Amino acid sequence: MITLYGIGDIFEGGHGETKDLRVQWALEEVGLGYRFHALDQTAGDLDSEEYARISPFHQVPVIDDDGFVLAESAAILLYVAEKAGRLIPTDVQGRTLVMQWCFAAVSTVAPTLQCIETIEIFDHEKTATKVLHETRKLAERWFGGVERRLEGREWIACPEFTVADIAMASVLRTIRKTDLMDPFPRIKSYYDRCYARPAWRRTLTLAAERLGMTVDQLR
Numbered sequence: 294m295i296t297l298y299g300i301g302d303i304f305e306g307g308h309g310e311t312k313d314l315r316v317q318w319a320l321e322e323v324g325l326g327y328r329f330h331a332l333d334q335t336a337g338d339l340d341s342e343e344y345a346r347i348s349p350f351h352q353v354p355v356i357d358d359d360g361f362v363l364a365e366s367a368a369i370l371l372y373v374a375e376k377a378g379r380l381i382p383t384d385v386q387g388r389t390l391v392m393q394w395c396f397a398a399v400s401t402v403a404p405t406l407q408c409i410e411t412i413e414i415f416d417h418e419k420t421a422t423k424v425l426h427e428t429r430k431l432a433e434r435w436f437g438g439v440e441r442r443l444e445g446r447e448w449i450a451c452p453e454f455t456v457a458d459i460a461m462a463s464v465l466r467t468i469r470k471t472d473l474m475d476p477f478p479r480i481k482s483y484y485d486r487c488y489a490r491p492a493w494r495r496t497l498t499l500a501a502e503r504l505g506m507t508v509d510q511l512r
């Protein structure tokens with residue numbers, strides 16, 4: 294059975310934003326049995342030596358599948374899909390396209406969005422306006438590519454929903470409260486399509502129960 298190490302509590306503002314949710318979403322999609330091991334970041338659970346044995350960077354998510362330990366959310370998504378034989382095609386080219394779009398999500402789009410988020414959280418004095426401007430331009434460039442990719446497509450990698458959609462939608466979710474997606478109608482409807490899935494709704498409900506919050510507070 295898979296154990297998913299994720300967040301039971303975290304600093305203010307981190308609730309519902311953590312990358313364990315994308316893994317739980319995939320597990321809910323494929324129907325593999327799993328248990329959730331909730332860690333309290335505020336109590337230092339992630340800093341312990343015991344946790345360092347399974348998490349190279351003291352972070353979540355990590356899974357332990359009967360002794361097979363894996364970190365990095367994109368790698369875990371691919372593993373869950375491979376293990377379940379779902380959310381990834383069987384042919385090598387289809388599988389590689391899923392990998393391409395998982396990488397695009399976490400290594401091209403995510404760092405730029407993370408940078409915008411960091412500036413917006415910490416730059417109270419608004420001294421980083423130039424950096425913010427340039428970073429938003431970069432985000433628009435990535436979004437332009439995603440928008441083109443979605444022309445005539447329902448899902449990002451393949452004709453059917455795959456873990457690449459979970460990766461991409463999860464990365465886009467980090468800027469859902471900004472105006473960045475507004476000029477990109479295909480991305481906006483893709484985003485809504487992804488988040489209308491019942492497995493995501495279950496994931497959010499489970500996260501809300503875990504964190505002692507309401508689904509609306511996490512949405």
Ligand SMILES: N[C@@H](CCC(=O)N[C@@H](CS)C(=O)NCC(=O)O)C(=O)O
Pocket residue numbers: 310311312313334339351352353354364365366367399
């Ligand atoms: N590249 C990693 C990043 C994981 C990550 O950023 N985890 C955050 C939660 S979303 C975390 O554990 N933060 C606590 C910390 O860094 O102390 C992945 O995709 O899994």
